[in-house]
Amino acid sequence: MTESAPHIPPCDPERWLEEHGDFLYRFALLHLRDPSTAEDAVQETLLAAFTAKEKFSGQSAERTWLIGILKHKVVDIFRRQRREPAMEIEDHNRPQAGDSAEEALFDDRGEWVTPLQDWGNPEHAFEQKRFWEALELCLDRLPIQQARMFLLREVSGLSTEEICKELGVSSTNSWVMLYRARMSLRACLEMNWLDVEKPRRRT
Amino acid sequence: MLTCKEVTKLVSQSHERRLSWREQLGVRLHLMVCKTCPIFADQLVVLHRACQRIAQGSELDSSASEGMSPEARARIRETLQRQEPKREE
Numbered sequence: 020m021t022e023s024a025p026h027i028p029p030c031d032p033e034r035w036l037e038e039h040g041d042f043l044y045r046f047a048l049l050h051l052r053d054p055s056t057a058e059d060a061v062q063e064t065l066l067a068a069f070t071a072k073e074k075f076s077g078q079s080a081e082r083t084w085l086i087g088i089l090k091h092k093v094v095d096i097f098r099r100q101r102r103e104p105a106m107e108i109e110d111h112n113r114p115q116a117g118d119s120a121e122e123a124l125f126d127d128r129g130e131w132v133t134p135l136q137d138w139g140n141p142e143h144a145f146e147q148k149r150f151w152e153a154l155e156l157c158l159d160r161l162p163i164q165q166a167r168m169f170l171l172r173e174v175s176g177l178s179t180e181e182i183c184k185e186l187g188v189s190s191t192n193s194w195v196m197l198y199r200a201r202m203s204l205r206a207c208l209e210m211n212w213l214d215v216e217k218p219r220r221r222t
Numbered sequence: 223m224l225t226c227k228e229v230t231k232l233v234s235q236s237h238e239r240r241l242s243w244r245e246q247l248g249v250r251l252h253l254m255v256c257k258t259c260p261i262f263a264d265q266l267v268v269l270h271r272a273c274q275r276i277a278q279g280s281e282l283d284s285s286a287s288e289g290m291s292p293e294a295r296a297r298i299r300e301t302l303q304r305q306e307p308k309r310e311e
Contacts, residue, residue, distance in 0.1 A: 032302040040298070041289035045282040058294040062301055069305055082279040121227070129225025135261045141268045151281050154272055172238070173273035179238050198234040205265045 032069045039082050043089055049158060050093045050170050060096060064089040090175045094185055097167060101187060121202055136209055150212050157207035161200055168193060169200040224248045226259055233263050237270065 043064060047057035067088050126132050144150045158166060167186060171177045177185070179193050188196070224232070229252045232245055241249065253260050275281050290298075 032305070033299060036295065036299055036302065040295065042279060042282050044290040044294075045287060046276070048287070049276075049282075054291075054294075058290060058298070061290070062298045065298065065302060066305065069302065080279065086277070086279055125225070125227040129227040131226050131258045134258050135265065137261055138265055138268055141271055144268060145272065145275065145281070150272075155282075155287055170273075173270060174277050176277060194231075194235050194238060197238065198231055201234050201266055201269065202230070204269060205262070208265075208269075 030069065032065050035065055035068065035081070035085060039085055042082065043085060046086065046089060046174075047093060049155070049174070050167070051096060052159070052163070052166075056096060060089060060092045063092050067092070093175070094171070094177075097171075097185055121199070124202070124206075135205075136213055138209075138213070144212075147212070150208075153208050153212035154204075156211055157204050160207060161203055164188075165196050165200040165203070168196045169204070172197060224252045226252075226256060229253070229256070229259050230262055233259070233266060237266065 040061060043061045044057055047060040047064075048054065051057045051060060064085060068085055071088075124132060138144055158170070161169065164186070168182060168188075171182045171185065172179070179190055182188075183190055183193050186193075229249055232241060232249050235241065236249075253263065272281075
């Protein structure tokens, strides 16, 4: 029994820009932090998609296909920035010296100083606009290397081997950075998503 | 018995590598008696799933953060139009 072929929308870069432009831009901005670099990444992505030998085959969603191309562009840009330090953007979020950020969370027996809040059902959290706003804010506050490490791993889905190669770090280093990123993110999320009504505590 | 601090590191690493059987045992024992670390582990899963959603193309659309500026959009549209072969109206 054969079904008719899936309807493949015509290859139309202007429509892609219309339907996916903002998402691709925000995705790029999350990783690259600089608006004009992010714009370039979106342009490069749409151009690459348009001239791609392997045309979109309709097997996955169109946006998924475009995101795949954008992810490669982002990695390319990271690679370029590594080679040309002048291209690196300024990191306003200096990582805390040594372990000090995590030290504060644990007492001298290595136990949590303050209990954590239960975030409940993830699906319920994902329905809240404030959750996503807080997540974007918190990702933006991470020191650059931690942010790149975390995003390449969790959003772009690269393996640690690939990330270590792209960012030029050892795997032990990558684990430390991912740990710090996760510790910062969960604390920041709690404060900016759940604790919004409560008086702010200094981090 | 592993400390909470040690367990949080191992739980984080478990997202990237397979823990040794000794490490796994240590973590499991700790999670059975600690009230806080299981919550931590769950929070990492929420973070992970949230990132997967972004990776799949959603959640950033209705974001409060700015989209592309109209100027950037126009520039990109122009560049794309230059690539396309001339169309007949």
